[in-house]
Amino acid sequence: MTRLLVVGGSDAGIAAALRAREVDPDGDVTVLVADAYPNHSICGLPFFLSGETPDWRDLAHRTRADIEEHGVRLLLDHRAERIDPDRRQVEVSAPGGRTVTLGYDQLVVGTGAVPVRPPLPGIDLPGVHVLHTMDDSFAVAALLARRPRSAVIIGAGYIGTEMADALTHRGVDVTLVEQLPAVLPTVDPELGAEVAAELTRHGVEVAAATTVERIEAEAGRLRVEGSGGFTAAADLVLVAVGVRPDTALARTAGAELGVRGAVRVDRAMRTSVDGVYAAGDCAETWHRLLEQPAYLPLGTTAHKQGRAAGENAAGGARTFAGSLGTQVVKVFDLAAARTGLRDHEARAAGFDPLTTGTTVDDHKAYYPGATRLRIRVTGDRRSGRLLGAQILGAASAQVAKRIDVYAAALAAGLSVDDVTDLDLSYTPPFSAPWDPVQAAATDWTRSLGERGVLPATVPA
Amino acid sequence: MTRLLVVGGSDAGIAAALRAREVDPDGDVTVLVADAYPNHSICGLPFFLSGETPDWRDLAHRTRADIEEHGVRLLLDHRAERIDPDRRQVEVSAPGGRTVTLGYDQLVVGTGAVPVRPPLPGIDLPGVHVLHTMDDSFAVAALLARRPRSAVIIGAGYIGTEMADALTHRGVDVTLVEQLPAVLPTVDPELGAEVAAELTRHGVEVAAATTVERIEAEAGRLRVEGSGGFTAAADLVLVAVGVRPDTALARTAGAELGVRGAVRVDRAMRTSVDGVYAAGDCAETWHRLLEQPAYLPLGTTAHKQGRAAGENAAGGARTFAGSLGTQVVKVFDLAAARTGLRDHEARAAGFDPLTTGTTVDDHKAYYPGATRLRIRVTGDRRSGRLLGAQILGAASAQVAKRIDVYAAALAAGLSVDDVTDLDLSYTPPFSAPWDPVQAAATDWTRSLGERGVLPATVPA
Numbered sequence: 001m002t003r004l005l006v007v008g009g010s011d012a013g014i015a016a017a018l019r020a021r022e023v024d025p026d027g028d029v030t031v032l033v034a035d036a037y038p039n040h041s042i043c044g045l046p047f048f049l050s051g052e053t054p055d056w057r058d059l060a061h062r063t064r065a066d067i068e069e070h071g072v073r074l075l076l077d078h079r080a081e082r083i084d085p086d087r088r089q090v091e092v093s094a095p096g097g098r099t100v101t102l103g104y105d106q107l108v109v110g111t112g113a114v115p116v117r118p119p120l121p122g123i124d125l126p127g128v129h130v131l132h133t134m135d136d137s138f139a140v141a142a143l144l145a146r147r148p149r150s151a152v153i154i155g156a157g158y159i160g161t162e163m164a165d166a167l168t169h170r171g172v173d174v175t176l177v178e179q180l181p182a183v184l185p186t187v188d189p190e191l192g193a194e195v196a197a198e199l200t201r202h203g204v205e206v207a208a209a210t211t212v213e214r215i216e217a218e219a220g221r222l223r224v225e226g227s228g229g230f231t232a233a234a235d236l237v238l239v240a241v242g243v244r245p246d247t248a249l250a251r252t253a254g255a256e257l258g259v260r261g262a263v264r265v266d267r268a269m270r271t272s273v274d275g276v277y278a279a280g281d282c283a284e285t286w287h288r289l290l291e292q293p294a295y296l297p298l299g300t301t302a303h304k305q306g307r308a309a310g311e312n313a314a315g316g317a318r319t320f321a322g323s324l325g326t327q328v329v330k331v332f333d334l335a336a337a338r339t340g341l342r343d344h345e346a347r348a349a350g351f352d353p354l355t356t357g358t359t360v361d362d363h364k365a366y367y368p369g370a371t372r373l374r375i376r377v378t379g380d381r382r383s384g385r386l387l388g389a390q391i392l393g394a395a396s397a398q399v400a401k402r403i404d405v406y407a408a409a410l411a412a413g414l415s416v417d418d419v420t421d422l423d424l425s426y427t428p429p430f431s432a433p434w435d436p437v438q439a440a441a442t443d444w445t446r447s448l449g450e451r452g453v454l455p456a457t458v459p460a
Numbered sequence: 461m462t463r464l465l466v467v468g469g470s471d472a473g474i475a476a477a478l479r480a481r482e483v484d485p486d487g488d489v490t491v492l493v494a495d496a497y498p499n500h501s502i503c504g505l506p507f508f509l510s511g512e513t514p515d516w517r518d519l520a521h522r523t524r525a526d527i528e529e530h531g532v533r534l535l536l537d538h539r540a541e542r543i544d545p546d547r548r549q550v551e552v553s554a555p556g557g558r559t560v561t562l563g564y565d566q567l568v569v570g571t572g573a574v575p576v577r578p579p580l581p582g583i584d585l586p587g588v589h590v591l592h593t594m595d596d597s598f599a600v601a602a603l604l605a606r607r608p609r610s611a612v613i614i615g616a617g618y619i620g621t622e623m624a625d626a627l628t629h630r631g632v633d634v635t636l637v638e639q640l641p642a643v644l645p646t647v648d649p650e651l652g653a654e655v656a657a658e659l660t661r662h663g664v665e666v667a668a669a670t671t672v673e674r675i676e677a678e679a680g681r682l683r684v685e686g687s688g689g690f691t692a693a694a695d696l697v698l699v700a701v702g703v704r705p706d707t708a709l710a711r712t713a714g715a716e717l718g719v720r721g722a723v724r725v726d727r728a729m730r731t732s733v734d735g736v737y738a739a740g741d742c743a744e745t746w747h748r749l750l751e752q753p754a755y756l757p758l759g760t761t762a763h764k765q766g767r768a769a770g771e772n773a774a775g776g777a778r779t780f781a782g783s784l785g786t787q788v789v790k791v792f793d794l795a796a797a798r799t800g801l802r803d804h805e806a807r808a809a810g811f812d813p814l815t816t817g818t819t820v821d822d823h824k825a826y827y828p829g830a831t832r833l834r835i836r837v838t839g840d841r842r843s844g845r846l847l848g849a850q851i852l853g854a855a856s857a858q859v860a861k862r863i864d865v866y867a868a869a870l871a872a873g874l875s876v877d878d879v880t881d882l883d884l885s886y887t888p889p890f891s892a893p894w895d896p897v898q899a900a901a902t903d904w905t906r907s908l909g910e911r912g913v914l915p916a917t918v919p920a
Contacts, residue, residue, distance in 0.1 A: 011893060044888050047827050058826035061893070288883065300886045303893045321881035328885035337885050366518035367507050400890035401861030404882070408865050411882050412872030421781035422864070422871050423748065425788035425797050426760045428504050430860035433471060433521070433763045 002027050004313050005090060005102055007080040007249060008110030009033030010042065011299050012280025014062065015306030016108040017072045020314035027314050030073040030102070032080050032092060037134040038064055043299050045137045046159070049144065050166030056134065056141075083107065083253035085273045106275055106313035109250050109263065110306060113243035113281035113297050118154075122215030127222050128237040131159060140236070148172055148235030152224045154212050155241035156183035161195060161331045163238055164204045168332075175205040175232045177212055177224070186327065187338050188376055190357060191392040198334045205232070243297055245282045258284045260295035267319045269309035277313055279305035288322030289340055289387065289410060290349055296323045324388075326407045328400040335395045337403035340388025340410045343378055352381045356447045358440035362397035364428040371397050375440035377406075379416040381448060386416045389440070398430070405437050416444045462487050464773050465550060465562055467540040467709060468570030469493030470502065471759050472740025474522065475766030476568040477532040480774035487774050489531065490562070492538040492552060497594040498524055503759050505597045506619070509604065510626030516594065516601075543567065543713035545733045566735055566773035569710050569723065570766060573703035573741035573757050578614075582675030587682050588697040591619060600696070608632055608695030612684045614672050615700040616643035621655060621791045623698055624664045628792075635665040635692045637672055637684070639701075646787065647798050648836055650817060651852040658794045665692075703757055705742045718744045720755035727779045729769035737773055739765035748782030749800055749847065749870060750809055756785050784848075786867045788860040795855045797863035800848025800870045803838050812841045816907045818900035822857035824888040831857050835900035837866075839876040841908060846876045849900070858890070865897050876904045 004020050006013045009031055017031045031038070037060070044059040053059065067074060075094075082091040090107065092100050115130035117123055129140050144167075151167050153160045156178035164176045176183065176199060182192030183199065183206060196206045212226040215237055222234045245262040247255075256272040258264035263271055263278040267286050271278050280302035284293040301323045308320040328337035346353035355378040361370045373393035379386050389406035393399045409419050419441035426433050434442065464480050466473045469491055477491045491498070497520075504519040513519065527534060535554075542551040550567065552560045575590035577583055589600050604627075611627050613620045616638035624636045636643065636659060642652030643659065643666060656666045672686040675697055682694045705722040707715075716732040718724035723731055723738040727746050731738050740762035744753040761783045768780040788797035806813035815838040821830045833853035839846050849866035853859045869879050879901035886893050894902065 041824065041826070041888065043886070043893075044824065044826055047888055052828055053826040298886075299893045300883065304881070304883075321878075322883070324883040326883045326885045328887050328890060330887055330889045335890070339883070339885070364501065364504065366501070366504055366513040368512055395889070396856065398858045398861040400885045400887070401858040401865060401895075404865045404884045404895070405861060405868050407883055407885070408868035408872070411878075412868070412874065414872065418781075418871075421764070423760065423764075423782070423784040423786045423799070423867055424864045425786045425799070425860045425867070426503070426758075427788050427790055427860070428501065428507055429790045429855070430788060430795065433503075433759045435861075435864070 002314065003103065003105045004029045004108065005104035006031040006108045006110060007090070008112060008280065009038035009074065010110065010112055010280065011039070011061070011302035012110035012112070012306035012309070013108065014039040014067060015303045016110060016279055016310030016313065018067070018070055019307045019310035021071045023311050023316045024314040025071070029071065030075060032078040033074055033076045034079045035134060036076045038067060038074055038076065040134055042132065045131055046162040046166040048137060049140055049163070050169040052169070056137065080249050083249060083276065085253045085276060088275060104275070107277065108306070108309045108313055109271070109276060109278040109282060110280045111246040111249050111282045114246045115239070116242045116244055117239060118241060120212060120214060122217070123239070125215055125217055125222060127235065128215055128239065130239050131163065132243065140238070143236050144170055144172070150175070150234050151236040151238060152177060152232050152234040153238045153240060155239065156206070156208070157186060157240060157242065158327065158329045159240040161199065161329060163240060164199055165202070165332050168202055168204060172236070173203070175207060175234070177207045177210050177226060177230065179209070179211045181209045183208060184329070184336055187336055187390045187392070188342060191336055191374060191376065191390055194374065194392050195331055195334060195336055198332050202332050243281065245295065245297070247282055250278055250282065259293045262295045264293070268312045269305055269320055270312070277309040279309040286320055286322040288324050294323070296325050298323065298327065300326070321411070324407055324410050326403060328403060330395050333395050334392065335397070335399035336392045337399050338388070338390040339403050339407040340386070341378060342388055342390070346378055346380070346387045351387055353378050353387055354381050354444065354448055356444045358443045360436045360439045361432070362393060362436060363430050364432055367428040373397055373399070373436050375436060377416060377440045377444040379444055379448070384415040384417055386410055386414055386419060389437070402437050416441045420445070462774065463563065463565045464489045464568065465564035466491040466568045466570060467550065468572060468740065469498035469534065470570065470572055470740065471499070471521070471762035472570035472572070472766035472769070473568065474499040474527060475763045476570060476737070476739055476770030476773065478527070478530055479767045479770035481531045483771050483776045484774040485531070490533040490535060492540050493534055493536045494539045495594060496536045498527060498534055498536065500594055502592065505591055506622040506626040508597060509600055509623070510629040512629070516597065540709050543709060543736065545713045545736060548735060564735070567737065568766070568769045568773055569731070569736060569738040569742060570740045571706040571709050571742045574706045575699070576702045576704055577699060578701055580672060580674060582677070583699070585675055585677055585682060587695065588675055588699065590699050591623065592703070600698070603696050604630055604632070610635070610694050611696040611698060612637060612692050612694040613698045613700060615702065616666070616668070617646060617700060617702065618787070618789045619700040621659065621789060623700060624659055625662070625792050628662055628664060632696070633663070635667060635694070637667045637670050637686060637690065639669070639671045641669045643668060644789070644796055647796055647850045647852070648802060651796055651834060651836065651850055654834065654852050655791055655794060655796055658792050662792050703741065705755065705757070707742055710736070710738055710742065719753045722755045724753070728772045729765055729780055730772070737769040739769040746780055746782040748784050754783070756783050758783065758787065760786070781871070784867055784870050786863060788863060790855050793855050794852065795857070795859035796852045797859050798848065798850040799863050799867040800846070801838060802848055802850070806838055806840070806847045811847060813838050813847055814841050814904065814908055816900070816904045818903045820896045820899045821892070822853055822896060823890050824892055827888040833857055833859070833896050835896060837876060837900045837904040839904055839908070844875040844877055846870055846874055846879060849897070862897050876901045880905070
């Protein structure tokens with residue numbers, strides 16, 4: 001009977017454990033959970049803090065009982081400290097100050113990521129928070145219970161923009177500071193500008209192209225100061241400038257690190273250490289289009305990597321198919337999504353990209369409620385291959401699943417022109433005879449033709 | 461300079477004409493439009509009649525001016541009567557009783573379909589209507605202006621269910637009669653039952669498994685009688701039992717007919733007659749999965765076929781990629797969608813299908829507004845290949861674009877298991893880390909494993 005030990009009770013770890021039990025129903029599977037909250041949705045924290053999800057317990061993808069019912073042993077508040085790969089043992093800090101040593105046949109490391117805390121003066125002051133764990137979330141919730149007037153959020157990525165929405169929902173005045181010129185820097189600035197406008201429309205003060213330089217305590221509150229004379233008072237400062245892989249444990253085993261310091265893994269999710277797998281935000285991600293490792297810490301990817309790691313650790317043979325960096329975020333009434341490569345990413349990867357923009361109704365304008373989608377398509381001029389897409393539109397306009405049509409096309413290696421050949425569904429309340437994703441693809445092909453590189457008529 | 465003549469001013473014809481002008485900006489392109497309404501959206505008629513689209517002019521995909529601006533000559537109220545393929549001439553009934561003869565170098569026939577009028581006693585009575593053209597629509601609109609109390613709709617397909625919604629919207633009591641045991645027979649009865657429940661919930665009387673036998677005039681109204689003692693009084697009877705290809709014109713040229721009597725075409729949309737193309741509802745449709753001709757009269761397909769025909773007629777070389785029968789309909793607050801093959805269709809085509817059902821939230825339940833999706837996945841037991849999918853859910857639950865993810869997967873020839881490998885977007889308001897389309901695919905694979913045909917672990 002194989003003893004599988006999993007470190008990490010979030011998406012990757014729990015997915016690995018459950019999949020291992022599914023593949024080998026007799027396997028002995030133990031998960032070490034560093035806190036008391038196995039399988040809670042980190043992506044759900046903004047909605048708990050906004051009040052839209054009143055009970056934090058609802059954030060659990062699966063309850064403890066549900067996981068245990070599948071024959072997985074959960075050890076809560078157990079922190080893995082060191083791996084001895086030769087003896088196949090892990091040294092664990094257990095509750096009550098105890099240290100225990102657990103043996104394994106196969107080990108899956110799913111230690112996740114840690115939020116980046118920039119070395120700013122004042123970063124450790126009370127009232128300055130990151131948001132990555134349930135405990136972080138409880139700390140912010142406790143502060144919100146004291147009815148703060150205003151908050152400064154540093155970083156306008158996914159978490160930053162979602163939290164600007166969430167705190168506004170709670171009646172807090174929000175200032176959102178972003179170092180780069182546009183908010184949501186994971187999409188093109190043209191789309192980021194619309195997200196900024198949506199934030200502003202809902203009362204968020206947006207300070208782009210602003211670098212925070214220090215945080216100071218002042219009269220029981222906080223003062224945030226930055227470049228260009230930026231200054232804002234706040235009762236709460238949220239730091240959301242990204243994450244880095246938590247590789248401390250994997251390094252004790254001597255595991256090699258790769259892209260952006262994440263644990264190097266092959267496509268079976270094996271690390272360089274025999275018997276040790278890694279999955280989720282601590283590990284590299286195979287990029288399906290680049291066909292090389294990248295670092296793309298996303299919940300969707302963590303689940304898939306964890307599933308592959310668990311399957312392989314239990315004796316299966318599953319290859320992680322790879323990520324395309326597909327993402328979507330809801331900010332107030334807007335959705336912004338992307339998949340694949342943006343223009344500069346494609347160029348850096350050796351493609352000869354062309355990116356075109358299209359503005360098009362989400363459904364036939366004669367049916368009530370049509371809204372405008374902004375779509376950006378990136379393709380390779382030489383081959384005509386689809387490389388990526390971005391969509392911005394109303395939260396009600398099927399933005400998330402429209403980006404997924406591109407994601408499926410990317411996974412299949414389709415050309416931009418092939419997208420126009422897809423047989424997509426149509427009824428006037430939901431689309432047009434050529435869906436917006438196809439209208440944007442047609443614009444790309446037409447634009448390429450005009451630039452004289454590929455003919456407008458691409459033989460199918 | 462090529463003279464291209466297009467017969468038919470609906471989706472296929474206009475798409476052909478515009479594409480021909482795009483490919484050959486010097487080409488001479490004329491479209492014969494049998495009525496005065498070029499490029500009006502037939503799919504939009506229910507929304508005009510419901511009152512949601514108050515002005516019928518808004519139903520035009522493109523205005524006459526817009527089409528003409530692209531250099532396309534439109535001849536309205538010109539009906540093509542006969543093709544002389546040897547002389548490359550078409551005899552045309554023009555306004556004022558004139559007959560004119562037009563020459564062509566290339567001809568595209570886009571004559572569409574005609575609604576089936578079953579040979580029922582009373583089918584020609586005043587107050588009994590079909591709904592396929594603008595003139596049909598105006599006739600029904602005139603009748604609705606007289607504030608009818610009740611209507612009987614014969615046929616619970618797409619048009620029938622949409623019109624049940626539309627007439628209810630107008631305050632008319634609707635009885636919907638369907639010969640088959642379930643409404644919306646294009647999806648599995650399990651889903652049809654939910655559509656029936658939605659109709660009933662909104663006050664529509666649903667009579668399934670009922671064959672209409674006669675329509676009689678009675679005291680200034682109509683009486684519809686059918687099997688099982690069915691009887692209903694009505695001020696309006698709408699017959700929506702399907703369409704058949706309008707091949708009268710193509711036959712005058714000696715064009716061969718194919719599946720279900722539609723004009724036989726190759727994948728370049730060429731008929732058997734030299735210089736004559738056909739596209740849209742009058743023609744066969746290449747089925748992308750079956751890899752043989754089918755008859756699938758849909759607006760989306762008509763546009764794509766028309767585009768290919770126009771491109772080829774203008775000297776290009778485009779292959780029509782084919783249809784998967786992807787469709788979606790909105791009925792009150794529900795959306796029902798399908799793509800590819802259903803179980804019995806797959807079996808008839810020589811596959812060894814397995815179809816599984818999954819009920820799953822459209823997004824994380826902890827975020828407000830989650831609703832249940834019912835998804836049915838059909839795959840081939842032998843190869844694991846995805847063959848088709850059906851989704852039923854709330855109109856707000858991205859049903860249309862979720863079916864399109866399956867449609868893209870089908871076009872790429874993916875296996876059901878490959879669907880779980882797709883990198884789809886996730887944020888709690890819109891999805892789950894495994895999107896519902898993937899949860900349903902996982903259920904299929906698991907079910908197959910349990911049945912012992914393929915292993916639960918399908919190597920990627």
